[in-house]
Amino acid sequence: MTTPNTTTGAGTPPVTTKDLFAENPRWCAGCGDFGILASLKKFLIERQLRPEMTVNISGIGCSSRAPNYFNTYGAHSIHGRAIPVALGVALARPDLNLFVHSGDGDAMSIGGNHLLHGINKNFKCVFLMYDNEIYALTKNQTSPTTRKGHPTFTQPQGSFLNPLNPLTVVLGLGASFVASSADWIPDHLTDTIKAGFDHPGFAFIHIAQRCTHFDAGNFDHKTSDWFSFLKHANGIEPDKRLANKAELVNHDPSDMGTAFKLAASDRRYFGLFYQDRNKPRYDQVLRDLVANAPKKDRAKLLDAYNI
Amino acid sequence: MSVEKRSVTRFELLMDAGFGAQKAGDILLAAFVAMGEYVYVEPMIPAEISPPIRTPFALSGIIIRLADFDITNIGNDTDLILASHEVVLDRRLNDREYNKKCTILLDTGDREKSPATYDAVLKRCADEGLAVTLFDIDAPSKEILGEISGKGRNLFYLGMLSYIYSMDEAIVKDEIENALGKKFNPELKTKNISLYHNGYQLAKGLGLVRYKVEASPRQGEKILIDGNTSLSMGIIDAGFKLFSGYPITPASSVMHNLARELPSYGGCVHQAEDEIAAIGVAIGAYYSGVPAITATSGPGLSLKQEFIGYAQSAEIPLVVIDVQRGGPSTGMPTKTEQSDLTPAVFGSHGDHTKVVISVSNVIDCFYAPHLARYLTEKLRVPVIIMSDFQTANSYKVITKPKIVNMNNVDEIPDFILERFHIRRLPDNIEMVRLNQSLPGTPGQMRRVTGLNTNAQGQITTSSASSQRGHQVRNEKVHHVRRALTTPELFGPAANDILVVGWGSTRGALEEAIGLAEKQGIKASGMHLRVVYPLPLSLKDVFAKYKKIVTVEVAYGDGLKPSPLALLLRSETLADIKPLIAEATGRPVRPKVILERIKEALQ
Incomplete structure (x- = not known):
């Protein structure tokens, strides 16, 4: 296999929405995934990332169909395993811009082990967790983030347990970038993706995502009194449209203690919880190892075994 | 004493795990090779690290087959067994791999601990017509062993075997020094050498029959290598740049070798969080255009099956090595078996379109990665390389394989194809998706998926596209069918x-x-x-x-x-x-x- 020409796009026409169109998404009308798709496309255009240099990797689920809807490179892989595939891409081709798309079941349930290790390895990617708090593509089963008491086909009496909190989970795992946004606040979501993309490591972005079909009540996108925006010079700008409606909370993203308290509270916060730009990156460690290894000649490969 | 010439003979050293039987085996092997004899070695390793001593589970031993001609297997029956106590001897006799005239040398050092079991095993030997020579480690050696907490018996036994197999003492001592290493404490080294010498003298004093295998000098450049190391070096020579694995016996040593060597050849080793992640990383890398490979054993093969199916559907090249062990389930991790054939061929849900190749010896191990890479890149179907515990752990002197230095699969030399009884594949092999571009290629952006797609790569559940997908994938395997010559x-x-x-x-x-x-x-x-x-x-x-x-x-x-x-x-x-x-x-x-x-x- 030959390594393709990795043009930076200099001298080529600018990337437009049309260039990124692959096909019309096959999501339900009113699905929050449309908003996430639009915000990521908006970012790709703002940043003028060449479509051939972008790779979207996903697992399985409604949200994991996303790579099929970007005219970039992409791999729609198997349930829960987007992170290993993405790490393979990151190790093989650090020149590519890597986005990982995963739902709450995909990331927190079947793929939980990989999330743990992706975060620990801190390889360079933007990880978008689409959290609609339900298994939707398999039609209405309780997920790790389904709220207690919410009835589903598998727990019709109402979901039995308190949900896992993805933010405290990933903060506890030592994530180097933890942010939260929502599908219906496009400016904030785009800014969050931007901050994640500029982060030198594994950028975990939690996205509250509406599921009109199976749980129309999961997030109230019409009111803004139930959430606050985190605000800081080193953080993410509160959403322009809602900044004067929702509460703004000052939070320094280098403050892990407060980040954890905010993430663990009953109130919902959108913004940058935590960022550590200095956490070592596994992909970089491996590349440095290869770069610094004493070079050997394949012609002499077996000489050490001579008798 | 008389020296009996033998064309081929086989002997065993049986000890408790943790007392250096494997190390003694390494030294014997190197010394026999240095003396020009042909050797085939099979280690017997417990499934645990250091099981309680003087139990059947603790058996750690080495079987050595010596010949004056090139040997291809570990052979039939053992002619001589040296056992450190009656329990390991009894355990091994159960395998019934001894010659009727097999000589048994049994250390009586533990007899006082358990006279009854000693007597029972001696009676068993007598009943089975086996001649037993009892011996006791001499007092000065026991004193040394006492000072070094018993870890050195292996050298004493090595001395005995050196005498019996007419080995050149200077050569063996050189190999002992090599094995101990330059940084080894000089005082301890002297003690170890003394133990070796004392063992040699004790065997001499027992008046045992000596054997001599005289081989004619070897022609051409030779190397001494084991199956998994040969496979590892083949992976490098075939141009793989990423190895992704998860620890599992008996495949782990492939990862160990590559962790040490691959970076020097521009590649890296990724130790994944689990078997599934290991294959996922290989798939991600190959999708991006970097040849990647993973290695596992039975339980890992089961865990990898969903991704193996994905690679078929998404048409991503993939090479999986399965070093088979005893199954089902955890089975016998340190024993050989060939039961993974059906899961390799038919495993993963849905239709199966893959190629399964196997290695029969350490030379095959070196060239299998080349063939696997050639097939997987030409066909974009998974290729599974089947090895097993026996091949993985057998050390052998072989004619030095020719270095291929493969960068592009079309460079694969005819001799490798011929070795595996296959002809070159046709140039234009149809894929399910017409576009197979690599990320980074402008204007050719494409998505891969495990879902059914049409030729344009669009997800569809249409009957015609599903049937066509199956037909195209199977036709890839048919290309291999047609390319195969008579085995x-x-x-x-x-x-x-x-x-x-x-x-x-x-x-x-x-x-x-x-x-x-x-x-x-x-x-x-x-x-x-x-x-x-x-x-x-x-x-x-x-x-x-x-x-x-x-x-x-x-x-x-x-x-x-x-x-x-x-x-x-x-x-x-x-x-x-x-x-x-x-x-x-x-x-x-x-x-x-x-x-x-x-x-x-x-």
Whole structure:
């Protein structure tokens, strides 16, 4: 296999929405995934990332169909395993811009082990967790983030347990970038993706995502009194449209203690919880190892075994 | 004492794990090789690290077959056993791999601990007609052993074996020094050398028969290497740049070798969080254009199956190594078996379109990665390389393989294709998706998926696209079917019986057919390196034999065909039955194959 020409796009026409169109998404009308798709496309255009240099990797689920809807490179892989595939891409081709798309079941349930290790390895990617708090593509089963008491086909009496909190989970795992946004606040979501993309490591972005079909009540996108925006010079700008409606909370993203308290509270916060730009990156460690290894000649490969 | 010349002989050293039997084996091996003799070594390793001593589970030993000719397998029966106590001896006698005239040397150092069991084992030996020579480590050596907490017995025994096998003491001492290393405490080194010397003298004093295997000098450049190391070096030579794995016996040493070596050749090793992640990383890398490979054993193969299916559907090249061990489930991690054939060929849900190749010896191990990379990149179907515990751990002197330095798969030399009995594939092989561009290629952006797609790569559930996808994927495997030539044959192309084997049974099979020919028994052998698909000519080849049977280290019985028999039956409709289908964890022996051939022909 030959390594393709990795043009930076200099001298080529600018990337437009049309260039990124692959096909019309096959999501339900009113699905929050449309908003996430639009915000990521908006970012790709703002940043003028060449479509051939972008790779979207996903697992399985409604949200994991996303790579099929970007005219970039992409791999729609198997349930829960987007992170290993993405790490393979990151190790093989650090020149590519890597986005990982995963739902709450995909990331927190079947793929939980990989999330743990992706975060620990801190390889360079933007990880978008689409959290609609339900298994939707398999039609209405309780997920790790389904709220207690919410009835589903598998727990019709109402979901039995308190949900896992993805933010405290990933903060506890030592994530180097933890942010939260929502599908219906496009400016904030785009800014969050931007901050994640500029982060030198594994950028975990939690996205509250509406599921009109199976749980129309999961997030109230019409009111803004139930959430606050985190605000800081080193953080993410509160959403322009809602900044004067929702509460703004000052939070320094280098403050892990407060980040954890905010993430663990009953109130919902959108913004940058935590960022550590200095956490070592596994992909970089491996590349440095290869770069610094004493070079050997394949012609002499077996000489050490001579008798 | 007299020195008896032998063309071939086999002996064993049996000890408790943790006392250096394997180290003694390494030294013996290196010394025999330095003396110009042909050696085949098989370690016996417990499934645990250091099980309680003086228990059957603690057996750690080494079987060494010595010859004046190039040997392909561990052989038949043992002629001499040196055991550190009665428990390990008793355990090993249960395997019934000893010669009727087998000499047993038993250390009586533990006799006081358990006189009754010693007597019981001695009685067993007497009942079975085995001559036992008892010995006791001499007092000065016991004193040294006391000072170094017993860890040094292996060198004492090494000294005894050196005397018995007429080894050059200077050569052995050199190898001991090499094994201990330059940084080894000089005082301890002197003690160890003394133990070696004392063992040598003790054997001399016992008046034991000495043996000598005299080999003629070797021609050409030779190397000494084991199966997994050869496989690791082959991976580098074939141009793989990423190895992704998860620790599992007996595949781990491939990862160990590559972790040490691959960075120096521009590649890296990724130790994944689990077996599934290991194969996922390899798939991600190959999707991006970097040749990647993963290695595992039985339980890991099961965990990888969903991703193996994904690679078929998404048309991403992928090479998986399965170093087989005893199964099912966790089975016997340190014993050999060939039962993964069916999961390798038929595993993963839905239709199966993959290629399964096998290695029969350490030379195959070196070239299998080249062939696997060639096939997977040409066809974009997963290729599985099947090895096993026996091949992985067998050390052998081989003619130094030719370095290929493969960068592009079209560079694969004919001799590798011929070795695996396959011709070059046609240039233009149809893919399910017309566009197979690599990330970074402008204007050719594409998405891959495990879902059914049309030729344009769009997800669809249309009947026509599903049927076409199956047809195109299967046609890729048919290309291999058509490219396969007649598999390797031992003996005439028409005969009373044909014994078919695959993978590591090759050496024993070849030797058994050679013995049969000498005895005028009309038996031929066939060995398969590519095990799936099978050549189209197979039915015609089989038609020339009155009876066709298989030899497998896998279970089968009158009601259930063993894996290879099952596969051959389904492909040829011939009434193929297993001649040997035993999952004992022990390699198949040439003598046993010959006996069964005789029975089958009666």
